[in-house]
Amino acid sequence: MTNAFHYSCEGESHKATGKVCQDHSLTCSVDGLTVAIVCDGHGGERYFRSDIGSKCAADATLEAVTYFAEQVGDTLFENKPFTAVGPTTTLKDAKDLSAVDKAFRQLFSSIIYRWNEKIKQHAQTVAITEWEKANVPPKYLEEFSKSESFEKQYGCTLMAYVQTPTYWFAFHIGDGKCISFQENPIWKEPIPWDDRCFLNKTTSLCDTSAIEEFRYCYQGDGHFPWAILLGSDGLDDSFGETDNLANFYVQILKMLANEGQPATEASLQETLPQLSKIGSKDDMSVACVYDDTALHAHVVDLIQYQINLVTDKIHNADSRIRSAKKKLSSYSKLKFLDEKTKIEISYAKKEVSSSNEERNNLLFKHDSLMGQLSLMLSKNTKE
């Protein structure tokens, strides 16, 4: 059975400045169509209505993909193997666009159009507020008042996953990360990355060439990810390396399997604000779709993945310890130590000490995970 849930929370830095949460997430699963969406409104002063923009983008996307799924039926993706397409700038002039590529371009046009209609309606019905008068530079308010299009003020990113009984697809414009879980490799980023999303720069629905900035993937040969998680960049920036983010998602999936969805959602609502505080300070959003049966069948794989990850890190720590000790050994043969060598010796000693400490922590994690694995294997044997 396919389940879905989502959660967004205000970032720690937003609390300090009185800004509302500019992320918006959404999931729904109705009549065989499951959708997960995460939108992240831009934080700059010019984008002062991006919280509304991200909600409009999520609503527009849900409408557009629902219509899309009804219209294209099952034939468009029939037997299509997993296919991933990067930013479509290179495709726009191609004469031989596939039927799927054409359908996606139409879908993205529809989303942009619907989003523009929604933000236009909002802009024309909601006058500049007292908060905006007090907090937004006059030049941006003037731009808003004089403008007939409002993309910049409502600018945001968009990431979506759509699943039907016969196919699935996902698409993305902007930053944040989408991670899918399947047989092999256990996790991957199915949607190609866009190198224009770098540090605090991102592509956006409000860009003039937004339609060319969408990237996407799809599959219609009967294979589905058994779980997929969409996270805004606030989450991504808290973990740095994608391995760490995937490991957090593994924790979510393990908790779903062990403690059920309500407990996991409650834990997520408690955890994301904490994570924002110790991590990126940004708004945080997660949207998750998972197959409950497949999830239970893969818990052992998830634990094994974490064990492998920790084992690799133990090997890395071992390697650093060996290398530092080798340096120390070579220095011990010197009769005269110049200043530079003394500094290098001091660093090598620190490296041994910090790597040993890290190794001990990792061994503790390894033991804890081995305990979880053993428990799960014995539970599976009894069943």
Added chain:
Amino acid sequence: MGLLDETVSVPRRTMTIFFLIDTSGSMEGNKIGAVNDAVVNVLPMISEISDTNPDAEIKVAALEFSSGTTWLYDEPKLASDFVWQDVVAGGLTSLGQACQDLSAKLSRSGFMKSASGSFAPAIILLSDGGPTDDYQSGLRKLKDNNWFKAAIKIAIAIGDDADKDVLKDFTGSSEAVITVHNIEALKQIIRVVAVTSSQIGSKSSTAGDTTKQDQVIKDVQDATKNIDGAEGGDSTSANNVDSSQYIDDWG
């Protein structure tokens, strides 16, 4: 089981500050002495900014360039761990090679981690002359580097012989080039630039829509007005100081 239990790592975000130091022969004497002295003194200040900053930790890397180039360490080190090794002047000014080396390190295979979890670096270039190698091809390569494009870039021109056009080309604006004319000004400007870049560069948010680079330039320019023997930007800069007002004094 919690979602943030012992199996999950939430590393602190990182910002790296790069010192690119001209150690050519013309830097010999008081100039190089002042640079060594100033960097040693500013490291604890950067360390304190890093320790008290909830947004990110600050790491330091240093490259000296003369007839060749040398990284002081083969990885960026936490400001609190960075032990400064006095640099010695002698040789030519291989700025082009320094740009190439910096570009190589501004990458995942070099000194940088994932862009997620990192802040743009700050790069401080100090030079008292003009490049003696093909700096343009090195700088061209560097300018294609995404980390460099996003970086805070400030140059300190040490004396009137420094090629300010080259430094302007490196930083992208004449306002980001600060000229110093005496030892005390050199020391103070190194401190101001390093501390300001660290403070602004390692914060999650910026003031309004101003870029971090612009904020650093503004704060450094403001501080420069109060430093005798230092002038910010070009002759049309905010402090309206004509460079001819100062005579180099490296005695």
